[in-house]
Amino acid sequence: MPEGDTIHKLANYLGPRLEDQQILSAGGARADVARRLNGRHIEGVSARGKHLFIELDNATALRSHLGMHGSWHRYARDEEWQRPQSQASIVLRIADDDYVCFNAKEVELVRLSSVRNRVVNERLGPDLIGDEVDAIALARRAREFLDPEALLIDVLLDQRVASGIGNVYKSEVLFIERLPPDKMLGEVSDEKLAACFSLASDLLRKNLGGGMRVTRFENDSAGSVWVYGRTGQPCLECDTPIRSLRMGKNHRGTFWCPACQSARDHD
Numbered sequence: 001m002p003e004g005d006t007i008h009k010l011a012n013y014l015g016p017r018l019e020d021q022q023i024l025s026a027g028g029a030r031a032d033v034a035r036r037l038n039g040r041h042i043e044g045v046s047a048r049g050k051h052l053f054i055e056l057d058n059a060t061a062l063r064s065h066l067g068m069h070g071s072w073h074r075y076a077r078d079e080e081w082q083r084p085q086s087q088a089s090i091v092l093r094i095a096d097d098d099y100v101c102f103n104a105k106e107v108e109l110v111r112l113s114s115v116r117n118r119v120v121n122e123r124l125g126p127d128l129i130g131d132e133v134d135a136i137a138l139a140r141r142a143r144e145f146l147d148p149e150a151l152l153i154d155v156l157l158d159q160r161v162a163s164g165i166g167n168v169y170k171s172e173v174l175f176i177e178r179l180p181p182d183k184m185l186g187e188v189s190d191e192k193l194a195a196c197f198s199l200a201s202d203l204l205r206k207n208l209g210g211g212m213r214v215t216r217f218e219n220d221s222a223g224s225v226w227v228y229g230r231t232g233q234p235c236l237e238c239d240t241p242i243r244s245l246r247m248g249k250n251h252r253g254t255f256w257c258p259a260c261q262s263a264r265d266h267d
């Protein structure tokens with residue numbers, strides 16, 4: 001699943017290439033959407049949580065959500081595509097290139113004034129990268145949307161609460177805050193939860209520059225992340241082997257140190 005910072009990086013990449021350009025033609029499996037893109041001018045590209053918005057000159061925007069398997073590719077006119085044409089949800093022909101959105105989870109044309117506001121206000125929590133983050137308000141928002149029995153791993157991934165956290169940051173934030181992965185929303189204070197959101201926001205912003213994703217900023221060669229993807233390897237704090245399990249609502253890989261993140265010593 002693309003993390004929020006991935007979508008921001010994508011927007012940063014596409015922005016300068018697409019802004020002020022005309023869509024010469026549009027195609028792809030989503031012909032219903034493509035048909036309405038022909039000939040439009042692009043005014044800007046922006047990211048909000050995991051959603052990419054390509055804003056058009058008629059106060060609408062092409063919203064794409066990549067889900068687990070989607071991606072945007074850029075190809076020169078005669079270049080061979082890396083995926084079959086049948087997987088192209090949307091193809092935008094712009095200048096000498098084709099911009100192809102493969103396997104999008106969602107693609108739709110939204111009205112910038114009303115529909116996008118609805119999308120932003122009702123479906124998506126504040127963006128941890130782009131917005132001013134009021135972490136305590138996010139903690140309260142989490143309790144509005146989710147039951148006390150909800151696992152923190154699901155709370156952090158819930159884009160209605162706050163948008164931007166993906167599966168990597170989920171595990172990393174819980175490690176840094178020393179929270180076990182089976183901790184429930186009802187078991188943590190607003191302050192502790194707010195600390196998780198502030199940390200996630202901080203990490204997402206530090207990773208906007210590109211390159212390898214870093215959540216561990218130690219001056220050694222031991223690794224750029226604490227637990228993610230490190231099953232069986234020694235914890236970088238205490239040498240205990242890192243564990244992993246598919247857990248939570250969507251059975252996503254979750255990584256933790258059973259010693260550092262034991263249930264004992266936190267609120």
Ligand SMILES: [Zn+2]
Pocket residue numbers: 235236237238239240257258259260261
């Ligand atoms: Zn440890």
